[in-house]
Amino acid sequence: MTTATPRPPLSTLRSLARLLPIARPVLPRLGLGAVSALLASLLALGIPLVLEEVIAGPITSGDPGQLVWGAVVVLALGLAEALMVWLRRWFVLAPATKVEYDLRQSFYARLQRLPVAFHDRWQSGQLLSRMMQDMSMLRRWMAFGLILLIVNLLTILIGAALLFRWHWLLGTLFLVFSAPVIVAGFLFEKRYGALARQSQDQAGDLATAVEESVHGIRVLKAFGRGSHALKKFTRQAESLRETELGKARAIGGIWFWLVLLPDLAFAVCLGAGIFLIQGGQLQVAELVAFFAMATVLRWPMESIGFLFSFTLDARTGTDRIFEVFDEQNTIVDPETPRTIAVPRGELTFDDVHFRYQDAAASEPDLIDGAQLTLRPGETMALVGLTGSGKTTLTTLPGRLYDVTGGRVLLDGVDVRELSLAELRRHVGMAFEDATLFSQTVRDNVLLGREDLVPGSPAADEVLREALQVAQAQFVHDLPQGVDTVIGEEGLSLSGGQRQRLALARAVAARPAVLVLDDPLSALDVDTEALVEDALREVLSDTTALIVAHRPSTVTLADRVALLQDGRITAVGTHSELLRDSEHYRHVISSLEDEEARLRQREATL
Template identity: 80%
Template sequence: MTSPTTPRLSTVRSLARLLPFAKPVLPRLALGGVSALVASLLALGIPLVLEVIVADGGPIDSGDPWLIALGAGAILLLGLVEALMVWARRWFVLGPATRVEYELRTDFFSRLQRLPVSFHDRWQSGQLLSRMMQDISLIRRWLAFGIVLLIVNMLTILVGSVILFSWHWLLGTIFVVVSAPLWISGYLFEKQYGLLSRQSQDQAGDLATAVEESVHGIRVLKAFGRGSHALKKFTRQAETLRQTELSKAKAVGWIWFWLVLLPDIAFALCLGAGIYLVQAGEIDRGALIAFFAMATILRWPVESIGFLFSFLVDARTATDRIFEVFDEQNTITDPDRPATIAEPRGALVFEGARFRYQDAASTERDLLDGVDLSLRPGETMALVGLTGSGKTTLTTLPGRLYDVTGGRVTLDGVDIRDLSISELRRHVGMAFEDATLFSQTVRENVLLGREDLAGGGDEAERVLREALQVAQAGFVDTLPHGVDTVIGEEGLSLSGGQRQRLALARAVAARPAVLVLDDPLSALDVDTEALVEDALREVLADTTALIVAHRPSTVTLADRVALLQDGRVTAVGTHSELLRSSEHYRYVISSLEDEQERQNKREATL
């Protein structure tokens, strides 16, 4: 489990954090509780009617069939109204509970979208998935049934105990005293079960992560014959979860042992005391029968306490896990008074830009150690450097995927942190080496950054076709439904080159003032790359572009080249200028050429 922990709150304070989500539906939840309470009180009324029927000198002793029928009818009526109240309780609570579930889930997803990339770097996707699906569903079930039944059953026990005392103080005392240890064991159970519940839910999240990683990496596992290795790892995690679930079951089994045993002991003791009291003339036969009928009705509320306590603990744990995400600080936010750029020109400037990851040791140097770089409007700048020099990190800064930890980045003279995130990302488009596509149509994937074209039309079709042409993605017309073909999960049904071309088309279709490309052509063959580069030259004629180059051919796209070395820009100039003046640049280009030659040889053998 890689998620951070937050201070543990009490159960009441933890669950109270759900109040803002539940507040709009509280009236209906309250009506559901009232319906459940009325149903319980009606059930408690049945022994009172029974007492009248079987009391000494009552309808049974008199033998009057009309009185007996009247008593039976009263019991039947109480039962029917009780059933109606149970139905009303479900009707009142189910809709509101699903509404809270919907609000929680949409807010949770919205929060995930707003949190910075650094958050997603630290959290396992399986942990987030288990919170989104399992924990929020558990809270819905608790709101619909758990909290209502817990409150109603406790009130039922209280009212029923008072009635028991009204028949005879000794019988009431025996029942309450024998049942009292249940509350003590319930308290101890809550503490133990709370730890196990949290452990179980976290382990379930880890298991979900393992499944997700194995499914996404199934090609790698099969290629290297490591399916059995993944299975062994998964088996160990599944066994750990199984042991935790067994510990939970043992804890629940122990509380149920007392929940079943103690009421039986109370029944036995009350029976002995009741017979003695009848013989002594302190209570009559009807009161004793009614007492046991009442005690039988109270047995379910008493026995349910253990289940409802475990349900309460599970809900508290689920709430804690959800609010761990809600409590995460979003460090990349809109300014209070956002600046605007009416007509962006695309002048991108890095001024002493520094960056380090939050969890980096203080003794480590910054990944970006004071980058000074200026891109003129409409200029194409290639960024080259050895592996680990900070190229990819630098490309994440213009779009504020990460924020600089020192210095600043400006767009047309405006600090990008002074722009709203939505406006900034309209002006800055990106395409990554690792192309990510969504389980949507080709059209929806390519036009993802053009919300203004969501309605379709001639303009949307024109932009789509132009972007596909630039990216040399004509292969989409051979798909079963053309541009309306739904791409499989993450686009894995396509080749790496096809995914990269669609990702490039997406960046081009966005028509940003600044285009940041992190080696978006690495999976293309030489011929396709040449065609894409020719088309890109036209697109980049009036667009500022920062391109990470891992191939010498990509450098030829650029007006100028920036050499990144150990987190700093050490040289800027044209390709020919840097070849003459920088020994390190010549070494980097030589390394790129060697890698390009090896790749060409691999392609030639295929």
């Protein structure tokens, strides 16, 4: 599984501007935060002007009374500056977290809407790192980095202009020796931008490795491959470490110039100031005030490198987040959806073709012209050899994937003409690989019943019936019964228990069409027989398409469809196909061999 190929990056300004629609509601408060920060900087710039007056007046004249007033003014300016800093934080903290919240909500909603094909291509760790790491970093940048970058740049411009107040030569020298910072910043952006993107992508890969190892911990322990996984993780962590060191070296390089150049400017300006004082063109008080002003400007100038790198990180994070927002969603509601008031449950595959996006052009379609009709209330078993396309065919009625040719019809209506919400009310699914959520048993089973009030008598009755059909009464032996939180992905349960809960979830949804992709494969033979008996009652008025991997599952069906090389090559009862189809006999024989091996294994346990 790989991530999508990144698009060519936008400029930093254009990339960050994509956050504007989300941030627009909180811009007034962010603006007030910026104004507070700017006022704090202006107050700091006012202190050197007061110092000039104090040195030229009270200190030179020796009047201690006036000196006290000078100290009071400096203290007042300092307190006012501290107040403005506090106001900046108060103004921006809540808006920045609101933007992060809205962005995270939109991102999660987008992940839910994007088709399964998207999730097939993207690593889960990459998506997690974007949702958590990148969005948290954008919040910090919006509340801190953006405002200080703007304010510090303005402070430098205003302070630089004030430096000319004392003497044009001092101001010119300071600016000339500080100007190379701009060149260093330009070179820094080119190098650091690439490293920032590489680092964040590698962090996503590392998150994927951790997630896979945690989910597959049983397999790794069973095969003694923990050290192998550790070596692979170490290589990835080392690559990330090298990239982070590259970022640190780039930041160290820009900091070298940001520290060196102002110090060099100080030294040159000190020599020039002494020369001007000796020539009578400058007073001592003016030189002290000049250096006090230059010292105030020292922090804004030094912070530019950090804030610049922070902004580039934010640009990279924005690019990574909008890569997901920019993904095309091919499975969407039609502009004018049709409705089926009372579904009968007739399901038709009309010359259906399907191929995956990454399939080579020379490869045939995985589903290559399938033609099949399930009558209302009929149970149809779908059989075929491994790789014939059975599972793929079952994903098409619910539009987990869209056909690439032909149509899937529900009661004569193309499923693409129904809204997704309505379609998935009418078509329910249970998969061989049962996925459960870190919720209670009750919540997992009633996942598809938004119409029921949790804890109501109606909901409890649906829950009881679904658990009964799926032979999942084991849940009553759990610590809190149906209110037991079953843990991440239900891994605390056995494979058969997970499958029974997934089947109960599909049954509880009460769809008109029920698609079951070998939902009983992890059950022992006796439990499977009980489930099949219960399913016969449930399926009496429900259209069902069941992928069968055991001959016993075929007995559930009214008819059987044989899938061969992506085509339905025969349809009939089990006895009819045994009589007329050699390929069907071969398929059933292979299923019987597999079932015999299963029974033998169960007998030895």
